[in-house]
Amino acid sequence: MAVSSSKDVALSIRGLQAWYGESHVLHGVDLDVHSGEVVTLLGRNGAGRTSTLRAILGLTGDRKGSIKIRGYETINLPTYQIAHYGVGYCPEERGIFSSLSCEENLLLPPVLKGMGAGMGLDEIYAMFPNLAERRNSQGTRLSGGEQQMLAVARILRTGANLLLLDEISEGLAPVIVQALAKMIRMLKQKGYTVVMVEQNFRFAAPLADRFYVMEHGRIVEHFAAAQLEDRMPVLKELLGV
Amino acid sequence: MEIFGRPLSAMLSQLLLGLVNGSFYAILSLGLAVIFGLLNVINFAHGALFMLGAVLAWMGLEYLGVNYWVMLFAAPLIVALLGIVIERLFLKRIYKLDHLYGLLLTLGLTLVIEGVLRSFYGVSGLPYSAPEALSGATDLGFMVLPNYRAWVVLASLVVCVGTWYVIERTKLGAYLRAGTENPRLVEAFGVNVPLMVTLTYGFGVALAAFAGVLAAPVIQISPLMGQNLIIVVFAVVVIGGMGSILGSILTGLGLGIIEGFTKVFYPEASSTVVFVIMAIVLLFRPAGLFGKEK
Numbered sequence: 001m002a003v004s005s006s007k008d009v010a011l012s013i014r015g016l017q018a019w020y021g022e023s024h025v026l027h028g029v030d031l032d033v034h035s036g037e038v039v040t041l042l043g044r045n046g047a048g049r050t051s052t053l054r055a056i057l058g059l060t061g062d063r064k065g066s067i068k069i070r071g072y073e074t075i076n077l078p079t080y081q082i083a084h085y086g087v088g089y090c091p092e093e094r095g096i097f098s099s100l101s102c103e104e105n106l107l108l109p110p111v112l113k114g115m116g117a118g119m120g121l122d123e124i125y126a127m128f129p130n131l132a133e134r135r136n137s138q139g140t141r142l143s144g145g146e147q148q149m150l151a152v153a154r155i156l157r158t159g160a161n162l163l164l165l166d167e168i169s170e171g172l173a174p175v176i177v178q179a180l181a182k183m184i185r186m187l188k189q190k191g192y193t194v195v196m197v198e199q200n201f202r203f204a205a206p207l208a209d210r211f212y213v214m215e216h217g218r219i220v221e222h223f224a225a226a227q228l229e230d231r232m233p234v235l236k237e238l239l240g241v
Numbered sequence: 242m243e244i245f246g247r248p249l250s251a252m253l254s255q256l257l258l259g260l261v262n263g264s265f266y267a268i269l270s271l272g273l274a275v276i277f278g279l280l281n282v283i284n285f286a287h288g289a290l291f292m293l294g295a296v297l298a299w300m301g302l303e304y305l306g307v308n309y310w311v312m313l314f315a316a317p318l319i320v321a322l323l324g325i326v327i328e329r330l331f332l333k334r335i336y337k338l339d340h341l342y343g344l345l346l347t348l349g350l351t352l353v354i355e356g357v358l359r360s361f362y363g364v365s366g367l368p369y370s371a372p373e374a375l376s377g378a379t380d381l382g383f384m385v386l387p388n389y390r391a392w393v394v395l396a397s398l399v400v401c402v403g404t405w406y407v408i409e410r411t412k413l414g415a416y417l418r419a420g421t422e423n424p425r426l427v428e429a430f431g432v433n434v435p436l437m438v439t440l441t442y443g444f445g446v447a448l449a450a451f452a453g454v455l456a457a458p459v460i461q462i463s464p465l466m467g468q469n470l471i472i473v474v475f476a477v478v479v480i481g482g483m484g485s486i487l488g489s490i491l492t493g494l495g496l497g498i499i500e501g502f503t504k505v506f507y508p509e510a511s512s513t514v515v516f517v518i519m520a521i522v523l524l525f526r527p528a529g530l531f532g533k534e535k
Contacts, residue, residue: 057429083431095426099418107412108419109430158430 009071010035010162010193011056016065018055025051025060027217033162038184038194040204042239043214049197050092052214053164057082057089069162085162086115088155092166092197096147098140102131105139106154115159124153127183145176152183163187165196169203177203201239213238247505253384255501261390261459263497264397265291265452269474270481270489271401272448275408277483278421279441282332282343288471289351290320290446294453295462296358299367309372313454320450321443328442333435351467358464366461393455400451401490408486417441476519482532492530 011033018026026048033039041049054060056067058079067075069085083089088109097105111118125132128149134142142150148168155163169177177200184207187194198204204211205228213221215238223231244252269287276284297316301307307315327350335342370376371389378387408414420427420434428434453467460466474493481492496515503511510517522530 059425079428080433089429097419097422100415104415
């Protein structure tokens with residue numbers, strides 16, 4: 001696997017601004033993620049966390065600033081080229097395709113050029129036995145939890161090592177949320193770099209190495225997991241957790 | 242032998258004629274469905290590009306002495322290239338706009354293409370005969386089967402089933418289906434969706450041109466031949482349900498056959514029966530027979 005465990009920078013964002021049509025959603029985001037780290041973006045709804053993930057992939061409208069992935073500037077690249085720098089994206093709405101079977105969904109994202117081999121289909125099915133069982137079902141016939149597993153599993157196959165996961169615990173039963181937490185720990189062990197957007201603070205808190213807090217399209221707080229205890233009062237005020 | 246007071250041989254020959262027309266409906270509505278699925282454009286130029294296929298077949302023979310078999314491949318290729326130019330030059334600018342703009346733009350292109358050819362060749366038909374190998378007819382005992390018409394049905398079926406297979410059963414088709422649902426996400430996975438869109442339009446119009454070459458020996462070639470057909474094809478698409486691949490094929494063939502039988506039993510209604518069926522289908526299943534309610 002081409003995942004480095006050293007402390008080099010997997011993702012470096014400087015002065016990122018983004019728009020949806022006329023509406024200005026990101027007002028200069030600065031953010032660094034080191035290889036092998038799990039970083040969580042916290043914030044209220046509409047603070048710009050999802051927009052930050054989408055802007056990394058060029059899924060917003062206009063973008064300005066700098067987004068370096070493993071040192072390569074990607075701000076001017078078209079969306080379809082950005083994934084090939086090793087980015088895997090799991091959208092908030094999961095994006096399971098209804099005209100594809102479970103397995104077709106799993107096999108859809110192409111293996112990325114120039115990246116190391118991702119997980120094999122067997123490895124993925126061993127990790128998510130439900131998906132193996134339902135491989136021939138229509139993608140959208142799967143339960144919410146299964147769809148979420150599918151949405152994450154399909155980007156593990158491609159060799160992507162920078163995973164952008166948007167609200168993966170949202171609306172799922174506690175037992176499935178636990179399974180996802182276990183999966184994130186396993187991914188971290190394997191050396192993946194993960195950027196998570198999470199509403200569920202209790203899910204994110206024990207997993208992340210560092211936290212960024214967003215408000216009004218900007219980063220307003222930034223601290224490491226060890227400082228979490230001290231920062232709780234500030235967080236309570238910012239997030240209402 | 243008679244059925245419902247009509248001779249069996251007349252029934253069978255109308256059935257075959259219906260299948261021939263149905264084959265054209267099927268290929269054309271298939272192309273429209275593929276294009277609409279990925280591009281969200283109602284390609285009004287489809288009829289003009291069908292006509293262009295037929296005219297190219299005629300031009301090939303007339304000016305260059307190139308025979309039917311070569312043009313059966315060359316004409317779709319030329320029209321595909323033209324389609325790629327149209328997509329890169331015009332269509333790509335209107336994807337974010339309402340369907341109406343795509344319809345107007347492709348209607349405009351239709352008028353341009355038809356107008357140019359009309360000024361060269363007028364509107365009276367250009368003669369084109371079936372290739373030697375397929376002329377004549379085979380006596381099956383219960384009916385006489387014109388070889389060329391049998392070939393049209395066979396070739397259409399092969400092309401339709403082939404297209405269906407690629408879209409529903411291959412990796413490329415999975416990209417296409419996923420792109421139809423959520424092109425931005427497919428792009429975020431690293432698939433070059435803009436290129437896929439361009440090639441899909443090229444392929445869709447190549448199907449139209451292929452149908453045009455097939456039609457050249459059995460329909461009068463004229464710059465206006467696409468107009469007559471495309472209106473029926475749009476009705477077929479509405480009946481089958483926009484965006485359904487198998488639906489387009491089955492509806493196209495089925496309506497061709499229904500039209501054929503109407504000619505036997507009540508010829509006066511044969512040109513309107515498709516539209517009557519369209520009205521009834523719209524009443525009971527607004528999304529079409531195979532379409533999904535949104």
